[in-house]
Amino acid sequence: MPTQPPAAPRGLTRKGQATRERIVATAADLIFEKGVDHTTIDDVRTAANVSSSQLYHYFDDKPALVRAVVEHQADTIVGGQEQFDLSSLRGFRKWREFVVSYERSLNCRGGCPIGSLGGQLSETDQDARETLAVGFKRWEQTIRTGLRSMQELGRLRRQADPDKLALATLAALQGGLLLSQIERNTRPLEAALDAMIDLIESQSAKRA
Amino acid sequence: MPTQPPAAPRGLTRKGQATRERIVATAADLIFEKGVDHTTIDDVRTAANVSSSQLYHYFDDKPALVRAVVEHQADTIVGGQEQFDLSSLRGFRKWREFVVSYERSLNCRGGCPIGSLGGQLSETDQDARETLAVGFKRWEQTIRTGLRSMQELGRLRRQADPDKLALATLAALQGGLLLSQIERNTRPLEAALDAMIDLIESQSAKRA
DNA sequence: GGCAGACTGGATTACGCGTTCCAGTCTGCA
DNA sequence: TGCAGACTGGAACGCGTAATCCAGTCTGCC
Structure with a gap:
């Protein structure tokens, strides 16, 4: 039993969910390679091909993204x-x-x-x-x-x-x-x- | 055999050596508590009661201090x-x-x-x-x-x-x-x- | 087919933090 | 007792980075 149903899809379009997923997976890779503090939001932004507003659309702030990771x-x-x-x-x-x-x-x-x-x-x-x-x-x-x-x-x-x-x-x-x-x-x-x-x-x- | 003689005292006064030691010990404590990246030079500065120029007098930069730690x-x-x-x-x-x-x-x-x-x-x-x-x-x-x-x-x-x-x-x-x-x-x-x-x-x- | 809200883009802001600079004081040694 | 260099203080700079803002476009649903 996971903590939550696999990342609460509260009113997220299929596409939105895919984007969110892509961000998390990308962030996970980068964090694995460079560590939490040396992975910048901008790194994730670039690697996942999303704009910063997109990122903050799905996650409140960096700690929230990290928790998702x-x-x-x-x-x-x-x-x-x-x-x-x-x-x-x-x-x-x-x-x-x-x-x-x-x-x-x-x-x-x-x-x-x-x-x-x-x-x-x-x-x-x-x-x-x-x-x-x-x-x-x-x-x-x-x-x-x-x-x-x-x-x-x-x-x-x-x-x-x-x-x-x-x-x-x-x-x-x-x-x-x-x-x-x-x-x-x-x-x-x-x-x-x-x-x-x-x-x-x-x-x-x-x-x- | 350590990497070096116990932290090369190249032309350091006794007092200087004490200060250096105090900085390292303080930094070690803070880093132990909060981690490397969440311990700022300013934290160390304050806790060890030294000015930033003092700190940079003994260590080239933050990584050097971390290595000493x-x-x-x-x-x-x-x-x-x-x-x-x-x-x-x-x-x-x-x-x-x-x-x-x-x-x-x-x-x-x-x-x-x-x-x-x-x-x-x-x-x-x-x-x-x-x-x-x-x-x-x-x-x-x-x-x-x-x-x-x-x-x-x-x-x-x-x-x-x-x-x-x-x-x-x-x-x-x-x-x-x-x-x-x-x-x-x-x-x-x-x-x-x-x-x-x-x-x-x-x-x-x-x-x- | 229209509209609410999900979704996207990029410029802009605010600030924490590492680092530098300069202007001094203290101290061991000849 | 002088002076070179070890040592100290604090203000100032500049960059990296998290976070905001506004101005849009797309999309599912009645």
Whole structure:
């Protein structure tokens, strides 16, 4: 359940909605590349081919646009995450491969599309921070669901705590992405994910 | 080995050096609270009680000041880290307690003094990014040293990879801090650190 | 087919903030 | 005790950028 129906189309023409969408997507790309504060309204204006009055027709001000971007990124990332079946170690390994190669394809630039926003907005935009928190909760949820069915299927020991493992896995992912972004090398990301997979394996039921 | 001798005192009076130090420390605090881009030169000026010409006497421009802050934070954090003996599980648990209660005392504001800088600077200031990378390498090193001696002391299995574990632990810490900052709750941080400690324990030599 | 309101364009404004300038005072050293 | 250069103060400048304004055009609906 998203915070709202997919971006309240309160009296927006189909065309208007498309324009709005284009602005958000463009802004999301630019912000991912250059960060919130180094992406100017004018940058977005130019890249999305809209005039400033158009932009302010759809968004009250820059923070409002940024919040729309936050929701957009959360939807995109969590949506992509749901493609993976994390109810087995094999599934986790596949996911690990995907994440690492994705990061490598970006040359470790930008970090996590959501996580990097967290560092930039948490202390300056309370509203954005809460939206991010909701996004992460959803993300955590998808991992948790995988681990819980892993346990229900008897693949994970009963004593294991899938909820805590899910949260830790998300944290490891975020930290790995951050360090990889700083070092411009996927090694930290790999080490972090491998560690979590090792931990899950060590708590798997196979030996019981 | 830091990038430079502790901030080249090229022809600075003792008093001048103190002033410079005060500026950096003040800037570090403000940047930690509000982020790089929302901390203005004027904020620093006021809080540190210096005039703008003083500030520009010591630093070429804002990026130069920011870089000085990065080095300052890296020295502070890594220095503090070295107090802990991570050559035993007990040491790790003590460290875990310290980190969590520290974060709690800040009400989860600000995240990691170094890590949060990474997200803000990696894509905009190449130079700062590299300085951060060096800082993290030093930090990683202190954890690695602990794990290596843990292994040498026979507390960690020979098959374990202390270097990779150290990197993963640092990543888990960073991710935990980031998520805790966003959620304003220490749970993610605790889950991340506990997971790494569990992993290390599962690879300890006690059962061998 | 007309009109209300969604939508677009571009010029203009207002101001925050980094940076510079100049005119001084203090301080270590010969 | 003089003087070079480290150090300080505060006013002023100029640019980048968010935001506004007004003058339009398009579009769905009765």
